[in-house]
Amino acid sequence: MKITGINLDIVWKDRTQNFLNIENYLAQEKADLFLLPEMFSTGFCMDASDVADRNEESLEFLKKMAKQKNAAFCGSAPVEKNGKYYNRMYFVKPDGEVAFYDKRHLFSFSGENNVYTAGKERVIVEYLGFRILLQVCYDLRFPVFSRNNDDYDVILYVANWPEKRVGAWEHLLKARAIENLSFVFGLNRIGTDGNNLLYKESSHCFLADGSDISQKEGNIISAELNRIDLFNFRDYFQFLNDKDDFKIQF
Structure with a gap:
């Protein structure tokens, strides 16, 4: 499976321009799955009443792109549902099937927890023989x-993770891959947001051994994931068999 992501300089609060920029970046790209950053349509914005989708605008864009490119599309957007706001990560398959995950760990340092509602479910999507766990930004800090x-x-992982803390982002992505014997693809945004926070290019795809297999050209990052290689690695290093037995309670 080939995954391609955009290191996107998200235009602050401008859904239309961001959609156009994404289309232009991907015009010549081919992949099985395209990944977009956290809140790809607006930037990581706490003005939810101004930016949140009320008519599934971001989802409809993803559906259009999935059909057009005959590929899955994944990214998060601010959404209003029944009077509540969510940082919602969509996974849209080429046939239009939709799964979504609402960000569980809200970034209290920025006040996200005062604006958005935390998700209550852990979401895994199956696509092209891969089982895919959906996660958003701050979730990365909570390995359990x-x-x-x-x-x-x-x-x-889709993110808006500022440059001042980018070392933690990169180290934790690699750690999640190693400890979970899994591929980890982390896509961050670039540029400067409406709060004057700077974001540097820091997207990666790690193998289960912690090696980086991403290929980068311009604003595009891609990686080829091989299931057989992963399963062979797991069969040899059966670390998951030695894990502690416990359950998460929400």
């Missing part, structure tokens, strides 16, 4: 939540 119970093969 992403613990592999031998129920997934890939973790997708």
